[in-house]
Amino acid sequence: KQEVTQIPAALSVPEGENLVLNCSFTDSAIYNLQWFRQDPGKGLTSLLLIQSSQREQTSGRLNASLDKSSGRSTLYIAASQPGDSATYLCAGSGAGSYQLTFGKGTKLSVIP
Amino acid sequence: DADVTQTPRNRITKTGKRIMLECSQTKGHDRMYWYRQDPGLGLRLIYYSFDVKDINKGEISDGYSVSRQAQAKFSLSLESAIPNQTALYFCATSDFSGGQNTGELFFGEGSRLTVL
Numbered sequence: 075k076q077e078v079t080q081i082p083a084a085l086s087v088p089e090g091e092n093l094v095l096n097c098s099f100t101d102s103a104i105y106n107l108q109w110f111r112q113d114p115g116k117g118l119t120s121l122l123l124i125q126s127s128q129r130e131q132t133s134g135r136l137n138a139s140l141d142k143s144s145g146r147s148t149l150y151i152a153a154s155q156p157g158d159s160a161t162y163l164c165a166g167s168g169a170g171s172y173q174l175t176f177g178k179g180t181k182l183s184v185i186p
Numbered sequence: 187d188a189d190v191t192q193t194p195r196n197r198i199t200k201t202g203k204r205i206m207l208e209c210s211q212t213k214g215h216d217r218m219y220w221y222r223q224d225p226g227l228g229l230r231l232i233y234y235s236f237d238v239k240d241i242n243k244g245e246i247s248d249g250y251s252v253s254r255q256a257q258a259k260f261s262l263s264l265e266s267a268i269p270n271q272t273a274l275y276f277c278a279t280s281d282f283s284g285g286q287n288t289g290e291l292f293f294g295e296g297s298r299l300t301v302l
Contacts, residue, residue: 117276118293176229
């Protein structure tokens with residue numbers, strides 16, 4: 075059974091700092107990977123999607139990469155802002171699977 | 187208006203009651219999903235549907251049923267609610283991107299259910 079670990083579980087950084095969130099899968103055969111943001115009491119907002127033929131995606135200050143050999147993904151946030159404070163979740167699916175397996179998230183706090 | 191709308195947003199009910207959570211979407215996606223989120227457990231898939239005639243069980247379907255009334259509507263029912271079904275429930279949709287993957291998922295705002 076696929077399991078997803080997100081490290082760290084919580085992170086607090088000063089505004090302006092660059093940071094990296096990590097996600098690892100027990101089964102490295104990830105076909106599809108998606109990073110989400112969740113604000114307290116809210117739904118999940120899709121940030122980046124890395125599909126089977128891709129290794130990296132960028133959107134504004136966010137960059138996500140996937141190393142399929144190790145089953146690890148990183149989300150890089152540049153020049154963090156207080157508005158980036160939220161819980162970030164990664165989720166992946168394997169080839170032949172239509173189910174996303176989610177990590178438990180990293181709770182990010184950006185201090186002004 | 188939100189692309190994926192869930193009703194009700196909050197519901198408190200008693201053990202043994204029947205509850206229905208509804209989801210409608212305007213994204214035109216074929217695929218719809220129901221997840222539940224519990225503190226410390228993350229999101230887990232309950233049911234998913236690839237079209238009106240296709241319903242599939244997810245990881246934790248026991249105690250739940252679903253109905254896909256139309257391409258845009260997917261409802262989740264708890265026939266006899268119990269306290270451990272207290273959770274935040276999410277509906278999601280994705281497009282059909284072909285091949286063996288889920289496509290990009292888009293979530294509703296969630297329905298918070300409390301079973302006393």
